[in-house]
Amino acid sequence: MTVSCTWIAVDWGTTHLRAWAMSASGSILAEASSADGMGTLDRAGFGPALDRLCADWDTVPVIACGMVGSRQGWAEAPYATVPCAPLTGPFATVSSDRFTVQIIPGLKQPTPADVMRGEETQIAGFLAQNPNWDGVICLPGTHTKWVHISADEVVSFQTCMTGDLFAAISGHTVLRHSCAEGWDDAGFAQGLDDALSRPERLAARLFSLRAESLLHDLQQPQARARLSGLLIGAELAATKPYWLGQQVAVIGAGGLAHLYVTALATQGVSATQVNAERTTLAGLTAAYHLWKDTL
Amino acid sequence: MTVSCTWIAVDWGTTHLRAWAMSASGSILAEASSADGMGTLDRAGFGPALDRLCADWDTVPVIACGMVGSRQGWAEAPYATVPCAPLTGPFATVSSDRFTVQIIPGLKQPTPADVMRGEETQIAGFLAQNPNWDGVICLPGTHTKWVHISADEVVSFQTCMTGDLFAAISGHTVLRHSCAEGWDDAGFAQGLDDALSRPERLAARLFSLRAESLLHDLQQPQARARLSGLLIGAELAATKPYWLGQQVAVIGAGGLAHLYVTALATQGVSATQVNAERTTLAGLTAAYHLWKDTL
Numbered sequence: 001m002t003v004s005c006t007w008i009a010v011d012w013g014t015t016h017l018r019a020w021a022m023s024a025s026g027s028i029l030a031e032a033s034s035a036d037g038m039g040t041l042d043r044a045g046f047g048p049a050l051d052r053l054c055a056d057w058d059t060v061p062v063i064a065c066g067m068v069g070s071r072q073g074w075a076e077a078p079y080a081t082v083p084c085a086p087l088t089g090p091f092a093t094v095s096s097d098r099f100t101v102q103i104i105p106g107l108k109q110p111t112p113a114d115v116m117r118g119e120e121t122q123i124a125g126f127l128a129q130n131p132n133w134d135g136v137i138c139l140p141g142t143h144t145k146w147v148h149i150s151a152d153e154v155v156s157f158q159t160c161m162t163g164d165l166f167a168a169i170s171g172h173t174v175l176r177h178s179c180a181e182g183w184d185d186a187g188f189a190q191g192l193d194d195a196l197s198r199p200e201r202l203a204a205r206l207f208s209l210r211a212e213s214l215l216h217d218l219q220q221p222q223a224r225a226r227l228s229g230l231l232i233g234a235e236l237a238a239t240k241p242y243w244l245g246q247q248v249a250v251i252g253a254g255g256l257a258h259l260y261v262t263a264l265a266t267q268g269v270s271a272t273q274v275n276a277e278r279t280t281l282a283g284l285t286a287a288y289h290l291w292k293d294t295l
Numbered sequence: 296m297t298v299s300c301t302w303i304a305v306d307w308g309t310t311h312l313r314a315w316a317m318s319a320s321g322s323i324l325a326e327a328s329s330a331d332g333m334g335t336l337d338r339a340g341f342g343p344a345l346d347r348l349c350a351d352w353d354t355v356p357v358i359a360c361g362m363v364g365s366r367q368g369w370a371e372a373p374y375a376t377v378p379c380a381p382l383t384g385p386f387a388t389v390s391s392d393r394f395t396v397q398i399i400p401g402l403k404q405p406t407p408a409d410v411m412r413g414e415e416t417q418i419a420g421f422l423a424q425n426p427n428w429d430g431v432i433c434l435p436g437t438h439t440k441w442v443h444i445s446a447d448e449v450v451s452f453q454t455c456m457t458g459d460l461f462a463a464i465s466g467h468t469v470l471r472h473s474c475a476e477g478w479d480d481a482g483f484a485q486g487l488d489d490a491l492s493r494p495e496r497l498a499a500r501l502f503s504l505r506a507e508s509l510l511h512d513l514q515q516p517q518a519r520a521r522l523s524g525l526l527i528g529a530e531l532a533a534t535k536p537y538w539l540g541q542q543v544a545v546i547g548a549g550g551l552a553h554l555y556v557t558a559l560a561t562q563g564v565s566a567t568q569v570n571a572e573r574t575t576l577a578g579l580t581a582a583y584h585l586w587k588d589t590l
Contacts, residue, residue: 161501167467200533216405
């Protein structure tokens with residue numbers, strides 16, 4: 001059965017491909033996803049992957065965000081330079097057998113050097129839902145972004161690869177024997193406090209997780225949560241100029257975003273938590289209207 | 296041809312097995328090594344591995360140090376507790392078909408929790424060669440040790456898993472695309488200075504290596520050396536109570552030990568560099584005499 005729709009919203013990252021069939025009024029008519037992320041495709045594979053996923057949907061305009069627009073993606077959408085609005089033209093245009101796709105450019109900051117791809121669309125979605133909002137947006141993930149917003153523009157941003165570090169340290173160092181699985185809130189709180197109160201001591205804290213498991217029978221859930229607290233604490237110490245005394249919104253509904261909200265609360269920052277998928281869709285919708293209005 | 300010797304010195308770590316046939320006066324009569332480290336052996340494999348390596352050597356007492364004495368090793372030699380001399384009894388005794396082996400215990404520190412195995416023998420060797428030496432010994436490696444020595448005892452020590460972190464971050468995060476190979480002294484110096492001058496900003500420095508490679512064509516040798524400088528700088532920031540204003544000896548002849556000496560020099564600390572293999576042998580020799588004298 002064919003899905004009749006006006007346009008298709010696509011979030012295409014390194015490990016996933018998600019699509020929504022949208023009505024003219026912004027309702028979701030159908031959705032689909034696959035594991036055809038950028039990391040698994042060569043350049044010729046993107047078009048067929050999209051055509052497969054949306055085989056039963058109308059042939060309508062497609063708006064896509066994420067790593068699909070990187071140099072290793074389907075077509076490079078060169079970065080816009082901050083300070084700028086999160087959505088700027090021109091989009092990169094590319095075609096599959098069935099669809100013409102507009103790819104949203106990421107953002108770059110020359111100094112300190114930084115880049116984002118995909119988060120700019122969530123930022124645009126958040127600002128569409130919260131007009132005239134000034135403050136700092138935190139987007140937790142493998143590479144967490146801290147983004148300073150003023151007058152509907154991205155003024156500056158900072159990436160911390162905390163999720164990437166956590167996976168590498170808990171999976172590929174001696175701590176893999178001590179931090180393999182489980183969770184413990186008190187362990188997280190302790191790691192967070194250790195790192196925030198003495199951030200310069202971080203390098204000396206990590207091996208103690210191993211030593212305490214050998215000497216004092218520290219359990220894996222406690223050790224794993226403390227490692228997470230140490231790394232998020234180190235991130236908060238490094239990004240203090242972003243969040244201190246600011247209005248903060250954390251985009252993400254899951255457990256990781258909740259950890260950031262909890263961590264910020266210990267520092268007296270009451271952050272708002274926002275659903276990530278709705279925010280992404282709001283951003284893709286804003287991009288669709290921007291593209292349509294400039295036709 | 297059989298090698299005639301008085302005793303055999305063995306350094307048996309996670310990834311290597313090294314043996315030296317020794318004369319009564321302490322000369323090296325023969326040496327041998329293999330890849331039969333603790334990590335590749337089950338408990339029944341240690342004896343045959345030693346017998347194979349020393350097949351042509353006399354059946355004489357063997358003194359061994361390293362991970363061979365851990366819980367996952369040949370026989371557990373329970374940790375001695377600091378403060379104590381680096382070599383203390385009792386040794387763990389175990390036998391192969393041909394040899395009786397004395398295994399040197401490691402050291403533990405209950406608070407802050409820390410452990411070492413193998414380094415205590417190098418420390419004993421250094422002190423045998425430098426009587427009445429007070430100061431701090433740095434033993435660079437996968438898990439670098441900082442050891443406070445006073446009155447021939449280990450007073451306290453601190454492990455930083457900097458080598459382990461470097462391998463995990465350069466091999467198993469997004470930085471693997473930017474830090475795969477090469478070296479650049481200026482990059483090391485920059486990373487070191489960044490981390491030492493603002494250690495609390497470490498979490499924000501790492502992703503910039505990736506962003507600078509994307510935006511400013513930062514080359515792999517520079518990025519790799521800067522990552523090393525950042526991590527060793529973070530270690531020096533964390534261990535400042537150990538080395539500040541102290542007499543420091545770095546045990547190790549290789550490039551890694553030289554990096555620590557270079558890094559300490561930027562902080563006004565003129566560290567002495569000591570050959571690791573000779574120091575290990577001096578420690579095993581001291582252990583042999585300690586064992587022989589208590590027979």
